Amino acid sequence: MNAWLLAALLLLPLGLGPCVWVACRGSAPQRLAGANLATVMTTVLFLLLAQGFSRSSYVDLALVLAVLGPAGTLVFTRLLSPARESRTSSPNGGNTA
Amino acid sequence: MTAAQLLPLAVAVPLLGAVTLALAGRLLPRLGCDILATAWASADVVLLAGLWHCSSRGTQVNWVGAWKPTGGEGVGIVLVGDRIGIGLALLITVLILAALLYAWRFFEEPPAGHRGTFPALILLFEAGMCGFALTGDLFNAFVFFELMGAVAYALTGYHVEDPRPLQGALTFGVINSLAAYCSLMGIALLYARTGELGMAQIGRHLAGHSADALIVVAFVLVLTGLLVKGAMAPFHFWLPDAHAVAPTPVCMLLSGVMVELGVYGAARVYWTLFSGPGGIPAHAMRDVLTSTGVVTALLGAVMCWQQRHIKRMLAFSTISHVGLFLVGISLLSPQGVTGTALYVAGHAGVKAALFALTGVLLDQHGSVDEHSLYGRARELRRSAGIMFVLGALALAGLPPFGTGLGKALTEHAAGEFLGWLPAVFVLTSAITGATVLRTAARVFTGAGGRPDATAGAQTRGDHEEPEVRDPGRPVPAPMLVVPALLLAGSLVLGLLPGPVTALTRAGQLFTSRAAYLAAVGLAPTNQPAMPVVTPVAPPVVWTGEGIALGLLSTILAAALAATALWGPALQGAAAHRLRGLAAAVTQRLVAPLRSLHSGRLGDNAVWLATGVAVLLVAFSTLVQP
Amino acid sequence: MTVRHVLALAMLVVATATLLLSAGALLVLPRPYARLHALAPATSLGAPLVALALALDTGPGRGAVKLLVIGALLAAGGPVTTMAIGRVTAATDNTHSPEDAGT
Amino acid sequence: MNLLGPLPYLVAGWLLLVGVYGLVTSRNLIHAVGCLAVAQSSTYVLLLTVGFRRGGTAPVYSDTSPRSVVVDPVVQALALTDVVVGATVTALLLALVIQLHNRHSTIDPDRLNALRG
Amino acid sequence: MSRTARIRLFWGAAAVIAALYTMACLRLPHFGTAVHPYGDRAVAATLRQRTANTISSINFDQRAFDTLGEESILFGAVLGATALLRRTSHDHNTRPRPVRVLPSTRLFGALLLPVALLTGIYIVAHGQLSPGGGFQGGVVLATALHLAYVAADYRALQRIRPRELLDQADAVAAGAFTVLGLAGLVAGVAYLQNVLPLGTFNTLSSGGLVPVINAAVGIEVASGVIVVLAYFLDQTLFATGPAGGAFRKKAER
Amino acid sequence: MTGVATLNEVLALLALLLVAAVGTVAVLTRDPSRQAVVLAVLGLGLALLFTVLQAPDVALSQLGVGTAVTPLLIMLTVRRIRSKEHQARQGERDERGGPDGTGANGRGGGS
Structure with missing residues (x-):
């Protein structure tokens, strides 16, 4: 039997499932916590699948997600935060170049 | 090379x-x-x-x-x-x-x-x-379908200053993309069954199976994308919204040829993939698509008559004509294809010219509303006005325009299948022609009474953003020369025998599955590479019947237009009773029909689903495994 | 089966357990802000440990380096994203009614 | 042996219908564009499940023998094209939504009624 | 049509579609079938073309015409965004204000940016060998650049984003694909024929025309996505047009 | 090898169910910014499914498009529309929230 695939089999429903559940409930910022952990779980799953299928080239998927995942989350946090960049700026917005 | x-x-x-x-x-x-x-x-x-x-x-x-x-x-x-x-x-x-x-x-x-x-x-x-x-490849067709779609959405919404083009483009984009995805689902199902993507190869593989639910579903799904592009009822709701609001040059292309490509695609897919054994039997195809075409043609004509927004009127006239094209194709005969091909070419010239002339009105008067333009374009009547009338008559099928010849040939082929089909052709082209004629008379000469500016369609054509903001300028030469050339082209198409001869043979080749398979190298080995198509009977360009029916629909169009213009002013009990009848019909039948054209995205989507369901039921009952 | 592989397997078991614990905590913890704490074990321990286990299993080479880079990225990204999410949660929950404090 | 039966294909159909349902009931054009993306994901799922081969692996031979059993690469190429198409259509439609809101100040499709009848 | 009527009609249609689609699915080859004639032929052709990644071979060689259409769609989307999100005289600009970003985010973004760029280039360059290729790598490259926006602010992104150049690069790369196709015609063979030497299997230079087209696609996708995102970012962060309401006549210029 | 093949199919089953569920939720989530998060998760699920179906190339582009570009575009659009609505001081839109039922439109709308 293949320990890596077994771990993936365990993590897909029991690890990713709760993250998806949280990502589907509550306000957008609250969902982000679930989505973020889902990204991490998926990265791990990609790694496990690559090893389980003995295809080292699948590791590229994990690499790309490890790069894109945090970037995506940060973009979300930036765009969900109360408007500060447009004209309706907060009082403490500076004006330096 | x-x-x-x-x-x-x-x-x-x-x-x-x-x-x-x-x-x-x-x-x-x-x-x-x-x-x-x-x-x-x-x-x-x-x-x-x-x-x-x-x-x-x-x-x-x-x-x-x-x-x-x-x-x-x-x-x-x-x-x-x-x-x-x-x-x-x-x-x-x-x-x-x-x-x-x-x-x-x-x-x-x-x-x-x-x-x-x-x-x-x-x-x-x-x-x-x-x-x-x-x-000649099914997936490649999807890619180019999406290319023309994506570009068309952007072009339709090009006037970002005005919310209406944006709304039209959005509906157009969502519905056509959804339909394209339906087509892709169908392509995937066909790939699963046959393991091929080339149209000819799929057709050859299908022959090895019997026609079952899978074939019906795949066929309907592939057809959905094409019929949505071809604006067949009930997939047509997006078209008037998009065509009425796109920039004029884009309208010329959308109505002139893009919509017709949907019908062409449906014909191509049917003949190459499904016309053989294991495909869709001819009687099912003929019954379903002919009725779809007739319904579309009549609906388009009725809706066209109701419009006062000239571009929207022309868009409904396109729907009506595309319905006729579908009827011509679904006769499944070479004559039907030949006639339709000629009709499409002639219609493209005429419809593009009419849109171009509407663009002139918009340019000069900042409006495309029949009522508010009443009598305002008198100074253009010697140039744009004459062309508009010619376009209207050509739309009605006046010989010797290409539209007239195409209509005559298709009509004849349709009459051989069902005796009453030519009546549909005459009626719908008369109504659409009459509508445009009515508009021309009102706008360029101020004929008839001044129309009640508050009555009529919900979509008005005034308060349009003019496409060029230079009020005092004369009409630029290209804006009059191009429609003149397009109308002349349509006329030449009906006068010269060359195109008919070429298209007669083309129609035979198009409907011959064996010829297509042989051309892409799939002929059985013991046959010559290119099967000899049986010699073509010398094409008859204009028959007495064709000329008579063409003249009939033109006269009918003129009569209808005259009724619309001067009918309301007629005195007498009979006229009064007729007006009452017309009002009742409008109230009972036409008003609900018009309220269906709500322009809402959700309604569009639900009609798409309904259309797919209806087609599925129709084809599965007609195709016996 | 060499010692290396056994070690890799052991790390895999520990990592999987950590990840599952994190996921469970995400479900169980009631308040949105507290939920963020559930992310820490997964990103800081679980995920890098999996990468390490795989690197160990693969043996030295370019593949292992790539795996370690992924592990490092995950470990570094975790706290940063958690803090950013925390800030947004705080900002939006303060400016609006605390209606969803109990979800 | 057939573990899953027609389930994978049915999931694709489900996604398409759910996406259409979203479009039918949508009250917000951005949401509608999202639903269109869901509907499109059905095509990816159908294409790739159709091309799957039991026990197969990806036909990418940088780290495996050219003799290994592989799944169908053609559908993957098609799905790849499809993904690109989906992204571009989404971008174009969202651009239209932005401009529509600029001019019309609503993105509720049922309140856009400039084009009727 | 009222909302209730609409939804009822949908349920009716959906029931019919679901029933017939299910019947169709039962007639499909079962999931995981071993019969894939076209796939098998494509794999054989790929090995003859000495391209390790079959999908790249199909995309850039065997069915390159599809990809030509696909890249044209992308090009069309860039042009479409240019046309649709153009600045009209309605819009007046405001300057975006700098944003306070968490120091950890700033540091992480600065560190991740080069890694992401490298990853993107790696994915593009190995397109004909390992999973990935021009499209995937291009998207990673475009996203990588936007880390600058996340980590610092929009001005930082503007500084490192040569927008005019990218706009042209997009067009040039789209044109390069078309012209590479013409190379076959000029050489007297077919359009888009793989005329370059095929090289050694499983090396960076293998596959003849495949890596070249792949690189062109990578450039097009990366620059195209950046340009499209730039139009969206401009709309979001800069332009404040009329506050809505009925559309207005354009003011005289 | 049959063990791996069977495991592979079980994984495919799980991923398919995940995708179907998340896709449904994405449609039922009416608020666009919440939907964007769900769509990002849907992208992840699809990428996972594609990997299990042995299509790493498609999974890679799905990661790029589904988890990065599409949610970013949607969020930019949402942000644009919110800032305009904030400007116009229009609190008239009465959208209902997702399956959780909380109205959510004003959230994050302004400082």
Whole structure:
């Protein structure tokens, strides 16, 4: 039997499932916590699948997600935060170049 | 270098043109961009005209990338240039050239530093349509379908100052994309069954199975995308919303040829994939699509009559005519195809000319509303007015216009299938012609009583954003020359015997599955590479019957228009009773029909689903496994 | 089966347990802000440990380096994203009614 | 042995219908564009499940023998094209939504009624 | 049509579609079938073309015409965004204000940016060998650049984003694909024929025309996505047009 | 090898169910910014499914498009529309929230 695939089999429903559940409930910022952990779980799953299928080239998927995942989350946090960049700026917005 | 090798250039030349325009847009002035775009479009016209000439020697086949199959099994994409396909591509390029010429100095405000954007998009549109017309691969057809779709959404919403084009473009985009995804589902199902993507290869593989639920579902799904593009009821709701609001040159292309490509695609897919054993039986295809076409034609005509927004009126007239084209195709006879091909070509010229003339009205008076323009365009009656009337008569099927000849030929073929079908042709072309005639009379001469400005359709055509903001200027020459040339082209099509002869043979080739399979190298080995198509009976250009029916629909159109103009003023008890009857019919039948055209995205989507369901039920009951 | 592989397997078991614990905590913890704490074990311990286990299993080479880079990225990204999410949660929950404090 | 039966294909159909349901009931054009993306994901799922081969692996031979059992690469190429198409259509439609809101100040499709009848 | 009527009609249609689609699915080959004639032929052709990644071979060689259409769609989307999100005289600009970003985010973004760029280039360059290729790598490259926006602010992104150049690069790369196709015609063979030497299997230079087209696609996708995102970012962060309401006549210039 | 093949199919089953569920939730989530998060998760699920179906190339582009570009575009659009609505001081839109039922439109709308 293949320990890596077994771990993936365990993590897909029991690890990713709760993250998806949280990502589907509550306000957008609250969902982000679930989505973020889902990204991490998926990265791990990609790694496990690559090893389980003995295809080292699948590791590229994990690499790309490890790069894109945090970037995506940060973009979300930036765009969900109360408007500060447009004209309706907060009082403490500076004006330096 | 053979002609077949040049087939991919029909796509590559406009693509290259789009790239150069996108690049040159920041360097060249407006005029330079216009000249460059016209040059590229002309190059493609010349190329396609050459290919059309060569296609008289037989179907041109090109395996892109030289991935020629061995033993009928290959991995590449094939381009098939038979006469219908190349002819359609030629029509596309000619209309593109016309639209680009018409649009010379048309837009006041190109995006800063991107002066070439509009012509570049038009050229991309051309590439998509030509690719769709020429490809012999199902997935490749989807790709070009999406290319023309995506570009068309952007072009429709080009006037970002006005919310209506944006709304129309959005509905257009969502519904057509959804339909395209339905088609792709169908393609995937066919791939699962046959393991092939080439149209001819799929058709050959289907012969090994019986027609079952899978075939029906796959066929309907593939057909959905094409019929939505072809605006068949009940898939037509997006069309008036999009065509009424797009910039005029884009309207010319959308109504002139893009919608017709949907019908062409449906015909191509049916004949190549499903007309053989294991496909969809001819009687099922004939019954379902003929009724769809008739319903669409009548509905389009009724809705057209109700409009006062001239562009929207022309859009409904397109729906009506496309319904007739579908009837012509679904007769499944070579004569039907020949007639329809000619009808499409003639209609493209006339409809593009009418849109172009509407653009002149918009340019001069800032309105496309029949009622508010009442009598205001008198000074244009010797130029635009005469052409508008000619266009209306051509739309009604007046001999010797190409539309008249196409209508006569299709009508004749339809009459051989069902005796009452020619009546539908006469009636719908009379109504659409009458509507345009009514408009022309009101707008250019102020005929009839002043229409009640508050009555009529919910969509008015005044308060349009003028496309060029220069109120005092005279009509630019291209805006009158282009419609004149288009109308002349339509006239020539009906007068010369050449196109009919060419299309008669083309129709035979198009409906011959064996000829298509042989052309792409899938003929059984013991047969000659190109089966000899039985000699064609010398084409009869104009028959007495055709001329009579053409004149009948024209007279009917004139009578209807006159009734609309002067009927309300008639005195007498009979006239009074008739008016009451007309009002009752409008109230009971037409008003609910019009309220269905709500322009809402959700309604559009639900009609799409309903249409798919109806087609599924119809075909599954007719196809007995 | 060499010692290396056994070690890799052991790390895999520990990592999987950590990840599952994190996921469970995400479900169980009631308040949105507290939920963020559930992310820490997964990103800081679980995920890098999996990468390490795989690297160990693969043996030295370019593949292992790539795996370690992924592990490092995950470990670094975790706290940063958690803090950013925390800030957004705080900002939006303060400016609006605390209606969803109990979800 | 057939573990899953027609389930994978049915999931694709489900996604398409759910996406259409979203479009039918949508009250917000951005949401509608999202639903269109869901509907499109059905095509990816159908294409790739159709091309799956039991026990197969990806036909990418940088780290495996050219003799290994592989799944169908053609559908993957098609799905790849489809993904690109989906992204571009989404971008174009969202651009239209932005401009529509600029001019119309609503993005409720049922309140856009400039085009009727 | 009322909302209730609409939804009822949908349920009716959906029931019919679902029933017939299910019947169709039962007639399909079962999931995981071993019969894939076209796939098998494509794999054989790929090995003959000495391209390790079959999907890249299909996309850029065997069915390159599809990809030509696909890249044209992308090009069209860029042009479409240029046209649709153009600045009209309605819009007046405001300057975006700098944003305070968490120091950890700033540091992480600065560190991740080069890694992401490298990853993107790696994915593009190995397109014909390992999973990935021009499209995937291009998207990673485009996203990588936007880390600058996340980590610092929009001005930082503007500084490192040569927008005019990218706009042209997009067009040039789209044109390059078309022209590479013409190379076959000029050489006297078919359009888009793979005329370059095929090289050694499983090396960076293998596959003839495949890596070249792949690189062109990578450039086009990366620059195209950046340009489209730039138009969206401009709309979001800069332009404040009319506050809505009925559309207005354009003011005289 | 049959063990791996069976495991592979079980994984495919799980991923398919995940995708179907998340896709449904994405449609039922009416608030666009919440939907964007769900769509990002749907992208992840699809990428996972594609990997299990042995299509790493498609999974890679799905990661790029589904988890990065599409949610970013949607969020930019949402942000644009919110800032305009904030400007116009229009609190008239009465959208209902997702399956959780909380109206959510004003959230994050302004400072």
